[in-house]
Amino acid sequence: MAIQFPDYIEKLKPYIAGKPIEETQREYGVKNVIKLASNENPLGPSPKAIAAIKASLKSLQLYPDASGFHLRSTLAQYEKVTFNEIVLGNGSNEVIELLIRTFCIPGDLMVTSDSVFAAYPISARIQGVDTIFTRMTQDYRFDLKAMLVQIKKNPRVKLVALPNPNNPTGTYVPDSELIPFLREVEKIRKGSVHVILDYAYWEYVTAKDMSNPIRFFKEFSNVSVLKTFSKIYGLGGLRVGYGVMRPELASYVQKVRMPFNVSSPGLVGAQAAMGDLAFVKKSIQVNRAGMKVMSQFYKKEGIPFLPSQGNFFLINTRQAFGMDGGDIFIEFLKKGLIFRPVTNYGMPEWLRVTVGTEAQNKIAMRAFQKLK
Numbered sequence: 001m002a003i004q005f006p007d008y009i010e011k012l013k014p015y016i017a018g019k020p021i022e023e024t025q026r027e028y029g030v031k032n033v034i035k036l037a038s039n040e041n042p043l044g045p046s047p048k049a050i051a052a053i054k055a056s057l058k059s060l061q062l063y064p065d066a067s068g069f070h071l072r073s074t075l076a077q078y079e080k081v082t083f084n085e086i087v088l089g090n091g092s093n094e095v096i097e098l099l100i101r102t103f104c105i106p107g108d109l110m111v112t113s114d115s116v117f118a119a120y121p122i123s124a125r126i127q128g129v130d131t132i133f134t135r136m137t138q139d140y141r142f143d144l145k146a147m148l149v150q151i152k153k154n155p156r157v158k159l160v161a162l163p164n165p166n167n168p169t170g171t172y173v174p175d176s177e178l179i180p181f182l183r184e185v186e187k188i189r190k191g192s193v194h195v196i197l198d199y200a201y202w203e204y205v206t207a208k209d210m211s212n213p214i215r216f217f218k219e220f221s222n223v224s225v226l227k228t229f230s231k232i233y234g235l236g237g238l239r240v241g242y243g244v245m246r247p248e249l250a251s252y253v254q255k256v257r258m259p260f261n262v263s264s265p266g267l268v269g270a271q272a273a274m275g276d277l278a279f280v281k282k283s284i285q286v287n288r289a290g291m292k293v294m295s296q297f298y299k300k301e302g303i304p305f306l307p308s309q310g311n312f313f314l315i316n317t318r319q320a321f322g323m324d325g326g327d328i329f330i331e332f333l334k335k336g337l338i339f340r341p342v343t344n345y346g347m348p349e350w351l352r353v354t355v356g357t358e359a360q361n362k363i364a365m366r367a368f369q370k371l372k
């Protein structure tokens with residue numbers, strides 16, 4: 001019997017993850033590999049998180065606390081919101097999925113931009129939700145006016161996805177554009193269109209015209225904020241993220257969420273990482289220094305790049321080297337350097353380069369110089 005899959009599952013294009021270090025070693029026979037492909041923290045995990053995770057291992061026979069009591073309490077205090085406004089996810093990716101599942105039925109729509117973080121359209125499609133992509137502005141930023149037109153025009157739009165800054169572009173929406181947009185969206189169809197503000201890179205942001213997104217969660221009735229432990233806290237492998245949302249909405253999302261979606265090492269590791277202020281501070285410093293060095297390098301070498309508020313840059317390899325990002329990616333794998341091609345984001349001529357440690361950045365710069 002031929003199995004019939006839903007049409008939207010047939011059409012699904014899977015998420016393309018950064019190439020793992022071990023796979024690169026295996027396939028290319030290189031020993032020393034540097035991965036600057038997934039916007040990970042080059043300092044590794046917070047040492048306090050490692051200690052807490054180790055201590056938790058002796059109780060692994062027990063299921064985790066399904067309510068995530070301690071971590072949610074700490075997060076509520078940190079974000080200055082209430083316990084019931086926090087929803088934990090297996091990475092913030094899961095919170096994206098949970099929100100779509102909670103809000104949408106097949107046939108509903110999500111509005112976002114071209115080259116948005118890929119988890120959004122994929123999570124939507126898995127649930128039979130199509131995405132309306134608006135074109136980016138000429139300087140590769142989200143076009144909120146165009147989004148507004150689409151939201152108004154299509155009564156089945158339930159969600160708006162705004163990663164800010166966006167990945168892979170690194171570009172951002174300033175408050176001066178975001179606030180009028182949120183005001184307008186709140187008025188549409190009695191506030192039933194929900195806006196996801198994804199601030200995965202918030203701690204890296206230096207732009208003065210970007211506010212802490214919790215402010216928007218408080219000012220608008222239809223806004224959720226997503227954050228993650230995968231970036232500044234160096235815990236991408238642990239899979240912990242969270243959403244801040246209205247308690248009424250959170251109560252629905254909690255029903256959709258499976259009870260043990262965050263493991264017990266995940267719960268304690270994330271909590272300990274939040275208390276490791278020295279590590280967070282160091283991570284911010286290393287990234288700022290690296291962003292400065294890399295942007296100066298790209299300028300000096302005439303490598304076009306997009307200004308970024310994250311821990312990565314998108315560089316135009318076609319203009320700089322006459323090669324698409326995908327081809328350069330393969331060339332560098334042979335040398336033990338993993339970057340991220342973004343052809344799947346409709347940007348074949350670009351390459352995303354995560355900012356690393358000082359030593360890693362030096363190696364990356366030397367490799368680019370040799371290409372010239």
Ligand SMILES: Cc1ncc(COP(=O)(O)O)c(C=O)c1O
Pocket residue numbers: 038039090091092093094117163164165166167198200227228229230236239240241
């Ligand atoms: C904009 C954005 N949101 C969310 C995530 C997902 O993070 P997590 O590891 O918490 O699922 C990423 C990861 O790269 C991201 O770039």
